[in-house]
Amino acid sequence: MLLAVSTNKGGVLKTSIATSLASIYSQEQKTLIIDADNQGNVALTYGRNPDQYEYTIYDVLAQNVSPEAAIDKINSNLHILPANDELAFLEFDVLSNPNDYPKPFHIMREKLTPLLASYDVIIMDAPPNIGLITGNILSFVQDIIIPFQPEHYSMRSFIKMLEVIDNFRGSHNKNLKVSGVVGTLVDSRTVLHKQILEQCEEYCEKNNIRMFKQIIPRSVQFANSIAYEQQPAVMNRKKNPATEVYFNIKEELDNGKK
Template identity: 30%
Template sequence: MGKVISLLNHKGGVGKTTSTINIGAGMAQLGKRVLLLDLDPQANLTLAIGAQRTPITVYEAMRGEGELQPQPVKENLDVVVSTLDLSGAEMELINEAGREFILQELFAPLIEDYDFILIDCPPSLGLLTLNALSASDFVIIPLQAEFLAMQGLARIKQVIQKVKFRLNKKLQIAGVMATMFDGRKVLNRDVVQTIAKYFGPLVFETRIRDTVALAEAPAQRQDIFSYSPNSAGAEDYLNLSREIIQRVEQFEKQMAAQS
């Protein structure tokens, strides 16, 4: 059964969408079957990966108009696209019974088809994000290596804990990843050290370096492995993908030993 991972940070500009795409592409490079789900009304993942709009996007599916429609991006990698219409979903679904579990139900027919489902969450902590967390096994928090990016971390952790307590007992934080990292900058190093003090071993060892290729790839509607396979960005995301897979496997072994 596939594992569902949400990438979540309610602060924009931290590399969440870039990370969702390239972690997914990295896992696909490693032979895993991966589905990306664009749950952001801005539809940046859909645009950045060059996916075409399907008759049923995540918006129509959440409204009950049909099932999710994955489309292939490359070998081992599919995507469910988003649309700006999704921005109205929170108000439209507010009176739906079990509204926090709509996405979980939509995943049911697909969960056996993939090793990993990665959700690009919106930069907010509303109903869409609650749906993602309710459907997820794990959360990854991308964090830009800048001081302001650390603000609100306690709030994110609090929301995850509440969802775990009230809606999804199996939810765990898989890790925190540092993005846009420049080891020459004292501030960047200090921020990573501060994160490590707060989250301890949950911080991934791999840091995503700030490289031009990662900014250029979305403009070409490509992941970093297709656009610049020999770049530092491709190296970092492949290493991070390995680290995530290993960590998820460790969590699963621990859970199996406890049961």
């Protein structure tokens, strides 16, 4: 499986979804998380300092470093390809040297495809915008999960993201598909959240897009787990309502592929 968690909005639990799903999959399958966001939050999730790596995804994409040289092994089954602030320079490199990058949206496909043979599951954490890196992700992966936070203007951002995905499917990656949309940071007590979630569900149904039945409510447990235990809460193997949601999303994701 080659999956990205992506949307053009920040603060909607992209990294939490990517790292939690990867941590769950790694319990039985060899799994890699590729951090494509220069904030470096994947490394931080597992207690690493992203600024202390000798090599990151930037070196793989722009400096011809092999991806294996940049991989950090969290444990035997869970590895990460980290990112840090250097990734922000990739767009400048590409724009400044067009002769070196004749296919600017295919850089990841060219550099990262060899990793597919080494992992059962690869999950990418995308940046919170639509640009060169997101374009590369959409040209490379097979499946997209879109987090959807039910706030003002969310539907507009969501529809724009779907338009971008459709464009890349037609121009760069015919195999790209939306695996599903998941509601995040949901407060079911508010009328606004219920109304916007209903709008999203109606839009998805009308356009034949799956919306996960499981939503992710607001919770401080994951933040506490990363701060104090330096790992996603799902790695504690303690089932509770806050962690169960990610196991349910993984189950829905798997069932959708059968």
